[in-house]
Amino acid sequence: MFEIFGFIIPLIVILVIVGIFLSFVPLGLWISAVSAGVRVNIFSLVGMRLRRVRADKIIRPLIKAQKAGMNVNANQLESHLLSGGRVDNVVDALIAAHRANLDLSFERAAAIDLAGRNVFEAVKMSVTPKIIETPWISAVAIDGIEVKVIAKVTVRANLSRLVGGAGEETIIARVGEGIVTTVGSSQSHKSVLENPDLISRTVLSKGLDNGTAFEILSIDIADVDIGRNIGAHLQIQQAEADKQIAQAKAEERRATAIAKEQEMRAEVEHMKAKVVEAEAEVPRAMAEALRSGNLGVMDYYRMQNVQADTAMKNNVGNTDLSKVFHKEQCIETKDN
Template structure:
């Protein structure tokens, strides 16, 4: 086959490859779908999206949806939101839902809410259909020392104006919990709280707990209420136990001091007895020295011995008399 015969075949192949590349790079079918839906968009705009690394279908499909809903959203707005990392489809769905619910919501605010990380479609739906947040059991202690546990159901509605920068559900639960604890704590008798649990919800609602949050509190209902521990009695028991331990410690301290004083007195007595024994041991030596030196005579020494013997005899007689008197007293008893 000659070159002249191959040329038409090569030309056809090149045309087919060029058309395939063209249809791959340029979303012609998406352009046709947009035109069919009444969205006027240039083919060069789609090529520009490819060059800007924007997926055309991620912009065109929400644009068609917005055009059918009658929203005045432009391609540049959607494309810029896509490049900022937002979810175009969710933003358009939120705008459509807000329009159907007669909620005033602009594209700029909707895009800001989406870029802030909040689910703007869920927020719009919550504005129409309020959400119920249930708290765990929150315990408070009344003035009579009885613990009261309460569980609340908080009905909230999303506040579109405060979605950017507003606090979330955790803040609502924390504030309601604080209000429940303070209301129970200010009650003199826990029975009043049990009889009128609506006092808790009324008191909490008057405090404006939704300030600075992304929600508007519609109602607070006490779902369940229960009695807990007798905290006052437990505190008194703990205080009594602490007082007892302190008294025992002080008594032990006094006993230890008494034992120490007794031991000190015994040591002093033993020391004095030792000194007496030591002094008595020196008496015979002193007497011998006195006899040798002539300070006393033998008769003086004998008279001293007689006096000592007489004194010992009298001591024995007095002890025997006392012993006999004690025996007579025992016999008489």
């Protein structure tokens, strides 16, 4: 009985120790690495486990890199993974660059990856150039005609400038600026339509890829179209503005004339009031003259007769003689 317990207890202890060891060491991954010819210390795998690093994200890319003949070690990959990088993407980029005979070190590839760029896509773009198509770019020639252009820019990634270099948006903006400048300096839109390659040659000579992550290989004009007559449109707007200004000035003069007319009418009414006031003083002055003896009664009557004669003559002068003659003819007709 004691012999059985003496055999079982050590066996249980050994099984517990092996279980604890296997929980810390991915034995299957270690066997895969050894069978692939990659030397990995088993205690390094234990250290990755303690540092909370997934060993498969290090060992599998390491196997792939060494099988491709890349000089990369596990410490470099683990350091890049702990920095927040994409280890598998970096290893794929190194293998692609090595196959394409491109000069790309692990440090540069890791820096590009940590900068937020897809280093594997950048390597593929270095091997196979990419075509960037601009949207419709509108420019106006000197004759006032709008010209719309679509350009296709063939670029190749520049691995040495991927860190800190500008992206595709900058390339599109610079190409658009070059197109606007070239078309805007043309005397006629017809010259642009006849020689669209003039735009690509002029834009390409400006060195638009300076400070960017790309190298511009060519700029090809894909489409050219005619837009609005901007010059005529601006002239119409200017004429409309001049018309509105003239109308405003005329309205100002009319308002001034109306105000002046109102002032003159007020002045006339004021003068009429003065006349009425002066006429009201006449009877008072005559009464005072009669009272003081400066005007006699006979003089007053003669003055009344003169005023009556004057009023009668005014009435006769204002009468329409044709109406009087017509009235007399009507009377004679009735009498007959």
